[in-house]
Amino acid sequence: xxxxxxxxxxxxxxxxxxxxxxxxxxxxxxxxxxxxxxxxxxxxxxxxxxxxxxxxxxxxxxxxxxxxxxxxxxxxxxxxxxxxxxxxxxxxxxxxxxxxxxxxxxxxxxxxxxxxxxxxxxxxxxxxxxxxxxxxxxxxxxx
Numbered sequence: 001x002x003x004x005x006x007x008x009x010x011x012x013x014x015x016x017x018x019x020x021x022x023x024x025x026x027x028x029x030x031x032x033x034x035x036x037x038x039x040x041x042x043x044x045x046x047x048x049x050x051x052x053x054x055x056x057x058x059x060x061x062x063x064x065x066x067x068x069x070x071x072x073x074x075x076x077x078x079x080x081x082x083x084x085x086x087x088x089x090x091x092x093x094x095x096x097x098x099x100x101x102x103x104x105x106x107x108x109x110x111x112x113x114x115x116x117x118x119x120x121x122x123x124x125x126x127x128x129x130x131x132x133x134x135x136x137x138x139x140x141x142x143x
Contacts, residue, residue, distance in 0.1 A: 003142045021122060055138070069093065086102070
């Protein structure tokens with residue numbers, strides 16, 4: 001039987017109250033990611049061997065204030081402290097809003113309570129933001 005787990009970060013009343021990050025991601029070191037500021041995280045998923053998890057991270061309202069055109073933001077999906085999927089966007093200009101969604105499938109190899117998190121970090125330079133006009137969500141569909 002399928003089951004859906006869901007969390008979100010409510011949108012903020014103004015861009016000045018949005019969540020931000022300044023930690024720059026080192027592509028050789030996944031420990032440079034930071035937890036996304038989502039409610040009810042980590043999602044705890046009780047799973048049995050042989051099941052699959054379809055995990056989706058959706059950040060429809062994100063931007064980077066870096067002055068360089070290659071500034072952006074990395075996003076990642078983590079299960080039990082292991083990054084299983086990553087995505088990145090680059091901006092064409094400072095403050096350009098960019099929606100991003102990433103998905104990953106996780107194969108459950110043994111019965112366990114799995115901890116699922118969304119992560120993020122700055123790409124190259126600037127400061128990254130989420131959530132002025134819409135909600136960032138993390139969903140897990142267990143099948």
